Amino acid sequence: MMGGARAWREGLTTLWLVGPATLAMTVLIFVPVALVAMLSFTDYQFGARTFNWIGLQNFADMVSSPLGRRAIVNTLIYAAVVIPFSIILALLVALGLHRLARRAGWLSNTLRAVYFLPVAATLVAMAIAWQMLLHPTIGPVNTALVALGLPRQDWLSDRGLVLYTLAAIGIWQSVGYNMVLFLAGLSAIPASLYEAATVDGAERPWERFWTVTWPMLGPTTLFVTVITATTAFRVFETVATLTKGGPAFASDTLVYALYREGFVYFKAGYASAITVVFFIFVLLFTALKFRVLESRVHYR
Amino acid sequence: MELRNVRRSFGGTEVLRGISLDVPDGSFTSLLGPSGCGKSTTLRIMAGLDRPDSGQVLMNGEEVSDRSATARNIAMVFQSYALYPHLTVAQNMALPLTMRELSRWQRLPLVGGLHGGTRQTRRAIQARVAAMAAMLDLTDLLGRKPGQLSGGQQQRVAVGRALIREPSVFLLDEPLSNLDAKLRTQMRAELSALHTRTGRSFVYVTHDQTEAISMSDQVALMLEGRIAQIGPPRTLYETPQSRAVAAFIGDHPINLVPVSLAPGQASGAFARCRPIGLTTPRTVVIGLRPEHLYLDPAGPLEGRLVGAEYLGAETVLTLKVAEDVEIRAVAPGDVTPPAPDSPLRLGFAPEHVHVFDADGGERLDLSLERAAA
Amino acid sequence: MKRSVTGTDTLALVGLLLGAAVVLLPFVWMVSLSLKPADEIFTRGVDLLPSRLEWQNYVDAFTQVDLARYLMNGVIVCGGILVFQTLFAVPCAFALAHRRFVGRQVIFGLVLAGLLVPFHVTAIPIFLGLAELRLINTYTALIAPFVASVFGIFLFRQFMARLPADLFDAARVDGLSETAIVWRIAFPLAMPAATAFAVFSVTAHWNDLFWPLIVVTDPDLATPPRGIVFFRDAEAGDNVGPLMAAAVIVTAPLIAGFLLAQRTFTRGIAAGGLRG
Incomplete structure (x- = not known):
């Protein structure tokens, strides 16, 4: 009886501590996820009084329409460009800075800060700075091209080019983040391994890289890859600021399409279907990330 | 409380x-x-x-x-x-x-x-x-x-x-x-x-x-x-109430020796001893603290010295008193231990003897004294 | 062999410096344009440095649009989000780390599952809910969707799980209620996690354009990125100097924060990678 009273009180305390967060989590995450999945099977429009269940029609529309396919393919291309370049550049920078740190620590630290700057900066503001850099007439990039005798480019309004321009900005923005992760991975490699490798005959730097650094960085690289992938799939700010998906949907991506269909054209049902597709892509990569994280824990 | x-x-x-x-x-x-x-x-x-x-x-x-x-x-x-x-x-x-x-x-x-x-x-x-x-x-x-x-x-x-x-x-x-x-x-x-x-x-x-x-x-x-x-x-x-208590308490681990007792007669290493308060024969465990054993040429416990550990204030002597039975005794540090393997005799006071049941380990109201020579 | 090593080093250094220059280019150009007089901006010749500093651009940024208002909105929204996230996450994280109760595994499971859900996925239903409550174009619409940070709960829980349980038992014996233990003992001790989380949360929401673009059409409620987009869309390309000045001002607080507390800042943002 008396124990019961105390157990009751303990239960109330737990509820007081955990309840608000759990409720908020449910209302703001899990219920919306369920709703968005439901909406993706309807033709609901924002503001409409009724809706019809239309089964997989939204998904069929998305896959069969050039526009829907465009968004998916563009997102995949964008990711396919950003992921390898961002990772390789970040790895090169991290290796360079790690090496430099022993000779000129201050320079290494300064450069690290410089490379990290885009990560901390407000992407929308930086996108506008990029817009001015890439301006067809008054941008210094084109001016430089002309000075070198090359043709000027319409970086943000050429259908064939625009997606790659956005990808370049995406790389510029994410290299610093990946570099930090690689630097952490590098500093975790014990110096004794390099000494052992040298004794074993790996005398040249690149030999040591392949025998020690690269294998030891394996888990970090996997982690960096999945993080870069999930971020790349979410590209929105640069698209919204610089191209609005144009020209002629040449830079349309999943998140921008979901924004446009849902909140510009108010097609909630169709936008929900885009959301679901986007979510499935992200889930695939995030699931991979957690498996990698787990194996990384075991690795240590 | x-x-x-x-x-x-x-x-x-x-x-x-x-x-x-x-x-x-x-x-x-x-x-x-x-x-x-x-x-x-x-x-x-x-x-x-x-x-x-x-x-x-x-x-x-x-x-x-x-x-x-x-x-x-x-x-x-x-x-x-x-x-x-x-x-x-x-x-x-x-x-x-x-x-x-x-x-x-x-x-x-x-x-x-x-x-x-x-x-x-x-x-x-x-x-x-x-x-x-x-x-x-x-x-x-x-x-x-x-x-x-x-x-x-x-x-x-x-x-x-x-x-x-x-x-x-x-x-x-x-x-x-x-x-x-x-x-x-x-x-x-x-x-x-x-x-x-x-x-x-x-x-x-x-x-x-x-x-x-x-x-x-x-x-x-x-x-x-x-x-x-x-x-x-x-x-x-x-007065430890059980063998386990006796074994836990005490700086030096207590000597615990299983022995068969009959009225008027103990066996094994304690053959020169006589139970006090025993009416029917039984098997017991005798507990004797090392610090309660002293060197006594006329003592009832006889054995050969197998080890002497000098600790400064005291010396811990290990005696083999029977096959498979070793007993430790604490002597003052200024006593020079005799040569290894030399025969030694130990004495003790009846009030320092703890007797426990061999099976349950509970304390028995018994003791041992030296049998009249 | 020694020569070849120095050679590689030099090559690497040149590469690093060139890369850094490319990384810095947009920043330099942004600052440069923000200080250039309009006529210099539109001349063909590209000069990195302005011939004279046009501070008027900064004055214009604050007078032509309500930049001060955007900044204040940014502070209100980021501050509000952070305060509520902390209020929700810290007690929950403490209970998950240091209390035994029925459903603990389930709730922690929900937290882990929540980490998998990007905000974009929940946007449509949350927008519908806010519209239903007539909350579009309010601060509530900008703040409320983010108050439950599963990432915050996760980060705090992982940190608190490493704090010794004795400490909280001692506090219980000393007469602290569980709420008092959370805020007087656990929270101060979890400061490293709290600062990392604060950095992560503030940068994420200060920089976010997606949600403000959806729920805010009223310029008076615009957060800094939303405000810049308003500004850019309104001035139609002939007002570059002030626009760049506004971009500089919007970017400055986080960059300054980063430069002043690099270690804390980097750790906070890097921690965000654990999020889905």
Whole structure:
């Protein structure tokens, strides 16, 4: 009886501590996820009084329409460009800075800060700075091209080019983040391994890289890859600021399409279907990330 | 404070198997036992940090299982000291008083000051912290954080934080185990002095029998979730109620020798001895503490010296008294041990002989004396 | 062999410096344009440095649009989000790390599952809910959707799980209520996690354009990125100097924060990678 009273009180305390967060989590995450999945099977429009269940029609529309396919393919291309370049550049920078740190620590630290700057900066503001850099007439990039005798480019309004321009900005923005992760991975490699490798005959730097650094960085690289992938799939700010998906949907991506269909054209049902597709892509990569994280824990 | 038949299990294993324990007001009670015997769980149940599955926890005759530590007015010193790392020594010691003597509103940073009595109360708390610090020689350290203190100083702060609200029962969980040997001896004396000065009930958990025996009024020896014996330290040492108690208590491990006894006649190594108080033949285990055996040319125990360990103040001699039976005896350090393998005889007083049942291990009201030559 | 090592080093250094120059280019150009007089901006010749500093651009940024208002909105929204996230996450994280109760595994499971859900996925239903409550174009619409940060709960829980349980038992014996333990003991001790989380949360929401673009059409409620987009869309390309000045001002607080507390800042943002 008396124990019961105390157990009751303990239960109330737990509820007081955990309840608000759990409720908020449910209302703001899990219920919306369920709703968005439901909406993706309807033709609901924002503001409409009724809706019809239309089964997989939204998904069929998305896959069969050039526009829907465009968004998916563009997102995949964008990711396919950003992921390898961002990772390789970040790895090169991290290796360079790690090496430099022993000779000129201050320079290494300064450069690290410089490379990290885009990560901390407000992407929308930086996108506008990029817009001015890439301006067809008054941008210094084109001016430089002309000075070198090359043709000027319409970086943000050429259908064939625009997606790659956005990808370049995406790389510029994410290299610093990946570099930090690689630097952490590098500093975790014990110096004794390099000494052992040298004794074993790996005398040249690149030999040591392949025998020690690269294998030891394996888990970090996997982690960096999945993080870069999930971020790349979410590209929105640069698209919204610089191209609005144009020209002629040449830079349309999943998140921008979901924004446009849902909140510009108010097609909630169709936008929900885009959301679901986007979510499935992200889930695939995030699931991979957690498996990698787990194996990384075991690795240590 | 009293525990009555307290039981507690964790995931199927019964950690406490019916603990009954009375802590008289103002006493110094030790819970002594090897690790895993349930002594810390007992202490946590006393503190109200854990609840018994069954049984009662009483204070002044009232059931308190349902009350928090504060409501029971119990304080505790943790093995790790558990000082709040982000608070200074003064803030650490003031916290229990702040929580008790200021209301929820008064504790709020700015709003609290609006209430009339807040400043007075805070000043009173500071005065008590200062007094406690003076008593524990911590005055110079009041502004420091725990991380800047030595182990002994942290220990004193933990004691001060516990004592400051004048608890009716003061619980200590292995408080000296993280200190070095020298400091431990010093803190032992300080804790004893503190107990005398405050007159509160102390319950002290330890695995170190020297601590338990040197400080306590009563020692509860816990083995495998039960209280094996409870009583004054002297009783535990002089009349252990079981073979297990006898084996646990004592600096030198007690000699335990299985022997068959018949009225008027003992066997094996004790063939020159005669049982006292025996009516029917039985198999027993004889317990003899090494420090109670002395070299005696006419002694009843005869054996060959197989080892001598010189320890300065004393020398521990190991004798082989029969096939497979070795007995250790403590001789004064100034005795030069005879050459190895030389024959030796040991004597003992009948009141130092402990006899236990060979099967159950419980104490038997028997003894041995030297048979008339 | 020694020569070849120095050679590689030099090559690497040149590469690093060139890369850094490319990384810095947009920043330099942004600052440069923000200080250039309009006529210099539109001349063909590209000069990195302005011939004279046109501070008027900064004055214009604050007068032509309500930049001060955007900044204040940014502070209100980021501050509000952070305060509520902390209020929700810290007690929950403490209970998950240091209390035994029925459903603990389930709730922690929910937290882990929540980490998998990008905010974009919940946008449509949350927008519908806010519209239903007539909250579009309010601060509530900007703040409320983010108050439950599963990432915050996760980060705090992982940190608190490493704090010794004795500390909280001692606090219980000292008469602290569980709420008092959360805020007087656990939270101050979890400061490293709290700062990392604060950095992560503030940068994420200061920089976010997606949600403000959806729920805010009223310029008076615009957060800094939303405000810049308003500004850019309104001035139609002939007001570059002030626009760049606004971009500089919007970017400056986080960059300054990063430069002043690089270690804390990097750790906070890097921690965000654990999020889905």
